[in-house]
Amino acid sequence: MFDALERLPASEMHARHQAVRRLLAETVPAAGGLLVFSRLALYYLTGSWANGVLWLPLSSEAVLLCRKGRERAGLESPLPTIGSFRSFGDIAPLCREAGSPLSPTCAAEQAGLPWNLANLLVSRLPDTVFVAGDAALAMAQAYKSEWELAKMRLCGERHDRGLTELLPARIRPGMTEREIAGHCWDAFFELGHQGQLRMGSYGEEIFLGHIAAGDSANYPSVFNGPVGLRGAHPALPFAGYAGTVWKPGGLLTIDNGFALEGYSTDKTQVYFAGKSAGLPDLARRGHDLCMAVQQAVAERLVPGAIPSELYALALSMAENAGLSEGFMGLGGNQVRFLGHGIGLAIDGWPVLAKGFDAPLAAGMTLALEPKFGIPGVGMVGVENTFEVTPAGGACLTGQSYDIICTG
Incomplete structure (x- = not known):
């Protein structure tokens, strides 16, 4: 029933994903992908001012999980996999079901989460090792x-x-x-x-x-x-x-x-x-x-x-x-x-x-x-x-x- 004011071109989105993946592999080679939390970075990588988290793995498709606004994200973003979640504990099973499981070591946009939410994330994903992935994001956006x-x-x-x-x-x-x-x-x-x-x-x-x-x-x-x-x-x-x-x-x-x-x-x-x-x-x-x-x-x-x-x-x-x-x-x-x-x-x-x-x-x-x-x-x-x-x-x-x- 609605048309997006602007939809990020798929070619633009894929180029951004590839740039972040390349820089992630250079800056934190142990990480198998990047978890993104800030609205600004989510917009950069999806085309939507999303309320949620994006999992960008090195070798499979990205997954966007929204706390709210899944329908809007679907209008504005060419990303094929957009779902909903309620808790950080939902991230791992939902990404696994989408065919893009979390890696044992994940880079995280650490500047995208306040301390209390970062502690909550770590507690909900106890089997995951987190490393900083902010540098790859910043360099890609440059x-x-x-x-x-x-x-x-x-x-x-x-x-x-x-x-x-x-x-x-x-x-x-x-x-x-x-x-x-x-x-x-x-x-x-x-x-x-x-x-x-x-x-x-x-x-x-x-x-x-x-x-x-x-x-x-x-x-x-x-x-x-x-x-x-x-x-x-x-x-x-x-x-x-x-x-x-x-x-x-x-x-x-x-x-x-x-x-x-x-x-x-x-x-x-x-x-x-x-x-x-x-x-x-x-x-x-x-x-x-x-x-x-x-x-x-x-x-x-x-x-x-x-x-x-x-x-x-x-x-x-x-x-x-x-x-x-x-x-x-x-x-x-x-x-x-x-x-x-x-x-x-x-x-x-x-x-x-x-x-x-x-x-x-x-x-x-x-x-x-x-x-x-x-x-x-x-x-x-x-x-x-x-x-x-x-x-x-x-x-x-x-x-x-x-x-x-x-x-």
Whole structure:
């Protein structure tokens, strides 16, 4: 009686399954398959925001077991075996009946279960040895197929249009951060933003993004990024604060995501309430550095590039410019990375940081976010989402990176 809004192509699903199997065999060779629990990973592997568990064995068909919503999963997913279950104790017999029995050693998406449920799983499957399978999932999701890239390219185009075309005409000095957040929200919704941004790391949340006027961009932050903000309230440290006004002669930093058909892009746009000539000298120098870092790293976003080396390049450029203090955040807000993978979640793998030495591959998508904080003034810098190609990083979120001046 119902038609799915979108059904994951079977070829796309099978390619994802094979990628995870290959990476699982490389990272945890003792495991005979992977148990997946998080909604995000279930969506990636089935095409449905399923409520349940997926068993993906190395050598037989995957089995999706739903606590609720089996009928919806059947509409949206090409997976042939979709069943229902009530208890973790049902998993082994149901998978065995489906012809895909659990292996003696199973990889598990450990980040997909809280401690209490993980203990329950172990107690219900006493004959199974569990090992971590999260790395295989993260690495598989880092590579985007043409089907995924088409969504991200469209997402990036709309993200850029929202921040560089629609929003500048709707905001003005004298508005509060909250008012600006409302205009940003309206512009994004007009462009099809799905309304929900997702984070992959445990406990991380995000709503709209960061709206920070002036020195709010250096306000102490709990979010793992360089831009600070007061946020709506201590209980929701995102979007904008109703008590902070974007003043004439002040900076406004908007760092947010745009989501379309499940996929996200990340972008930062800085605005200045005045003419370009009125920009503080350190703001001009800092922003120029950030644009230069983005260009230098983007040119090197080619297959085989090493993330840790790209991060080291950025640090050396900041040091050579005499701007290490404030690069990637001030004080406790400073972060030790330059960018991150992005796709279904804002915070994907890999990270451009020390210790990430696996080479990049064509089809990966990364957000580069060189930023520079200035005490008492705010934050300048850029962030854009790029696709790794043999010719270097292809920007998905526009080609204009300078500060937008309203004077």
